[in-house]
Amino acid sequence: MAEDRGTPLVELNDISISFGGIKAVDHVSVDLYPGEVVGLLGHNGAGKSTLIKCLSGAYQKDSGEIRIRGQKVEINNPRDARAHNIETIYQTLALADNLDAASNLFLGREITTATGLVDDAAMEAETRKIMARLNPNFRKFSSPVSALSGGQRQSVAIARAVYFNAKILIMDEPTAALGPQETQMVAELIQELKRQGLGIFLIDHDVHQVKALCDRAAVMKNGKLVGVVNVDEVSTDDILAMIIAGKKPEHLAA
């Protein structure tokens, strides 16, 4: 599948990063094509979040290179990542607790009036529009996000990532706190964004979800890449085996 699709949207080549001797990510290479969803799987502490944080600018890789549409890029902070149209939903959500949903959604990219003042009314109106699509039951527009439930907070973080027309979307366990209805809406959203040609990295512990939503799955263990498979060519048991055993099953290892 990966052949004759032109240049990948993202290439993570030989990425390594360690924290005080622990190799959190150890020479990992993964790529991502436009209109593709690549799942990242692995046990807790496998290095999934750390890997994508090197792409989102939260961490600086120790070695390796990142290419966007074939061009080598330096991503030193989250603002650099955004300049490449990379948006991220962090596992920790990264919301400022005392600010309301709209202020969080637009934090760092406030809508301002001609005189340079923040336009709260416009930001709230936009927030209402996007939230209506993601979580129609959401009402707490004037509360600080610390007063929201875990799922509501997650909806705000998702809204922020999809609002700004990302080309590359990183979702680190985006539905972990969501109810079934909201999870379904996120699944539909992912499919819609995929149709629009976005490339999406999706970290998710739910193998069935990964099989349903992703084109390929990359499995990590102890910082290393176990392998990348096309989800259509494997069973959920195969993927589980890769996560647990840390190697590709016999019949897949070509």
Add this chain to the structure above:
Amino acid sequence: MSETTQSSDSYESAANRAERVAEFEQHNRGFVGRLQHILHLNPSFVPLIVLLGSILMFGLLLGSKFFSPFALTLILQQVQIVGIVAAAQSLVILTAGIDLSVGAIMVFSSVVMGQFTFRYGLPPTIAIACGLAVGTAIGALNGWLVARVKLPPFIVTLGMWQIVLATNFLYSANETIRSQDIEAQAPLLQLFGAKFDVGGAVLTVGVVFMLILVFVLAYVLKHTAWGRHVYAVGDDPEAAELSGVNVKRTLIQVYALAGLICAFAGWALIGRIGSVSPTSGQLANIESITAVVIGGISLFGGRGSILGTLFGALIVGVFTLGLRLMGADAQWTYLLIGLLIIAAVAVDQWIRKVSG
């Protein structure tokens, strides 16, 4: 209701208003919960009530001796220096920092303004510009140490306090520049002390400056992206950084601006006391923190309003003058201020629970 929110704009806002009311009832917050919520949204509400209450109380106790334009504006004059410094302190505390060097920066800036005029014979405008630049530079250095070297603000500014104060004494050779000399040769240095009468009320340039400063800062913090970033940085620096806020730059700007404001306080200090004295203003750091805390700004950062700080400074001023007019021992003032500080932090903790 979800369908209605997607229809026309006016209909939408009407529906939302209804929702908001419903929200209150649903959560069955009761009066106490509602109060908590209101205070969370309007953090300067408590100090405003306390301020008005204390003015009313002393007004009733002392009558026109206290409740006169003259006495009330005297309070403004007495708090102007602390008020200006506390505005600087508020900015820093909103970022979850603290600035113990504010008083030292203020005094040293005033000494620079005075010495540059009298020792080197520079025109007062240049000397004042130099004083303002020195204050800004010291503040920026604080900010750089906090943001880039990642040292705790308490330690950085504790050290800077000592360094700047010692520099101040060494440089000035402990020498005071007399009021008469300033008046004769460089009256511009005393500009903030210029008084004007408005129907019995006596205002100074320093008082007007303090009020304008607080209102401008309150407006900027509330209505500009930069202001929102200041709050976000104090609230959760990591989340702010991941959201694309340049946290380090924001911090350095905040400390530098605090330094600049303290230098203005130094200029105002010359107007207030007439002379340039390297030993003045020693309590400014503690008094400014007191005003900020009583004003309801959270020491944990990210919450509070600079208007609250103004109210906090005025509360201290009202108690100080009121008790003095009543002939009470000055220690009663400190005792009451101490109680207010602890009460203010207790209220802050209680308000925090609304979001807990």
